[in-house]
Amino acid sequence: MPSSEELHKRRGAAVARGVGSVVGAYVDRAGGGTITDVDGREWIDFAAGIAVTNVGNSAPRVVAAVREQVERFTHTCFMVAPYESYVAVCEQLNALTPGGFEKRSALFNSGAEAVENAVKIARHATGRPAVVVFDHAYHGRTNLTMALTAKNMPYKHRFGPFAGEVYRVPMSYPLRDGGLSGAEAAARAIETVEKQVGAENVAALLIEPIQGEGGFVVPAQGFLPALREWATAAGVVFVADEIQTGFCRTGDWFACDHEGVVPDLVTLAKGIAGGLPLAAVTGRAELMDAVHVGGLGGTYGGNPVACAAALASIETMHELDLAAAARRIGATLADRLRAVAARDTRIAEVRGRGAMLAVELVQPGTLVPDPAAAAAVSAACHAAGLLTLTCGTYGNVLRFLPPLVISDDELARGLDILDAAFG
Numbered sequence: 001m002p003s004s005e006e007l008h009k010r011r012g013a014a015v016a017r018g019v020g021s022v023v024g025a026y027v028d029r030a031g032g033g034t035i036t037d038v039d040g041r042e043w044i045d046f047a048a049g050i051a052v053t054n055v056g057n058s059a060p061r062v063v064a065a066v067r068e069q070v071e072r073f074t075h076t077c078f079m080v081a082p083y084e085s086y087v088a089v090c091e092q093l094n095a096l097t098p099g100g101f102e103k104r105s106a107l108f109n110s111g112a113e114a115v116e117n118a119v120k121i122a123r124h125a126t127g128r129p130a131v132v133v134f135d136h137a138y139h140g141r142t143n144l145t146m147a148l149t150a151k152n153m154p155y156k157h158r159f160g161p162f163a164g165e166v167y168r169v170p171m172s173y174p175l176r177d178g179g180l181s182g183a184e185a186a187a188r189a190i191e192t193v194e195k196q197v198g199a200e201n202v203a204a205l206l207i208e209p210i211q212g213e214g215g216f217v218v219p220a221q222g223f224l225p226a227l228r229e230w231a232t233a234a235g236v237v238f239v240a241d242e243i244q245t246g247f248c249r250t251g252d253w254f255a256c257d258h259e260g261v262v263p264d265l266v267t268l269a270k271g272i273a274g275g276l277p278l279a280a281v282t283g284r285a286e287l288m289d290a291v292h293v294g295g296l297g298g299t300y301g302g303n304p305v306a307c308a309a310a311l312a313s314i315e316t317m318h319e320l321d322l323a324a325a326a327r328r329i330g331a332t333l334a335d336r337l338r339a340v341a342a343r344d345t346r347i348a349e350v351r352g353r354g355a356m357l358a359v360e361l362v363q364p365g366t367l368v369p370d371p372a373a374a375a376a377v378s379a380a381c382h383a384a385g386l387l388t389l390t391c392g393t394y395g396n397v398l399r400f401l402p403p404l405v406i407s408d409d410e411l412a413r414g415l416d417i418l419d420a421a422f423g
């Protein structure tokens with residue numbers, strides 16, 4: 001097997017430079033809470049492929065279901081010749097997502113595609129054009145989702161012009177908004193919409209219940225419920241982007257569940273299918289079914305192999321109670337991070353929920369972001385064999401997203417590395 005160094009050379013001559021990687025090690029195999037590279041080195045995985053392998057890499061049920069499906073058929077296109085597993089995934093999503101009302105789902109390939117389709121559905125159903133999004137939001141890299149995403153570099157820089165009718169309003173960011181309550185932060189956002197857009201022009205309000213790429217920003221309690229209430233009164237479709245937060249990651253099936261917020265539409269991807277590409281929009285039947293026949297779809301959306309993987313992943317989440325596992329992992333992680341924060345004044349805040357946790361690094365005694373410190377701690381983690389990620393508008397947030405099947409021993413070893421990396 002070629003070494004990482006050899007592969008890196010080949011990559012330089014074959015793969016576009018615009019596609020980056022966090023580490024230079026190339027993967028041979030992965031499972032549980034570890035990844036083994038082609039040089040035989042084992043890494044503790046605190047990334048889960050960016051919150052995707054919640055059930056672990058090559059989870060046994062997923063492998064069996066994929067094998068069985070691949071042998072039966074690999075693709076017919078649901079829009080041409082449909083099959084049961086697509087219907088079964090939609091049934092599961094309709095039952096699992098918040099809200100006891102009648103729902104429908106449609107399946108796609110990527111998170112960005114799900115978000116694009118949620119906007120299409122909301123616009124079609126309301127007959128209104130505008131979409132409201134938030135500071136620090138991340139919704140993808142396609143043309144519409146670049147417009148919905150806040151951060152310029154690296155996601156948008158020189159890729160415009162972007163789609164229109166997208167309006168950005170302030171987020172609730174407790175560390176950085178002077179301690180506004182959830183209700184106050186919501187009132188600020190709503191006032192911006194009403195003054196600058198007009199509620200009657202708004203098709204959808206799109207929000208990550210806990211922001212992902214933007215820095216694991218957890219809004220103040222009451223922010224999401226207040227926005228939900230306003231959207232209902234204004235006839236605006238409330239879309240929760242649960243692409244990073246979904247499928248047990250935050251210690252419940254979905255992050256909206258924590259405050260009992262019930263979205264009209266939910267976008268789903270990442271953790272849905274144990275690593276196979278699948279995404280969905282799930283929501284109120286009357287909105288979803290407002291779209292004419294043939295208005296939604298795509299060649300690969302709801303591919304049968306990905307659907308088999310999703311059904312097996314969801315079964316695994318039930319069987320292993322991965323929501324409880326996320327709460328347990330989160331408690332262990334948070335304890336250790338708070339202990340580090342008590343001695344390291346660069347840590348302004350430990351935040352997140354369940355197994356979606358982060359620390360925000362600043363220059364001590366200020367709120368001035370310190371991306372160099374985040375990069376240095378990351379580099380120390382990588383050198384010691386712990387795969388971690390950074391995020392945040394200012395690039396100063398270290399985030400931790402272990403697979404929810406990580407063992408206690410793997411978690412402890414990862415935390416020891418992390419603790420030492422701060423030193």
Ligand SMILES: Cc1ncc(COP(=O)(O)O)c(C=O)c1O
Pocket residue numbers: 050110111112113115138139140141208212213241242243244269270
């Ligand atoms: C909240 C959120 N929405 C949308 C996306 C885009 O998903 P994808 O990369 O599958 O297009 C992401 C990916 O990180 C995400 O975190």
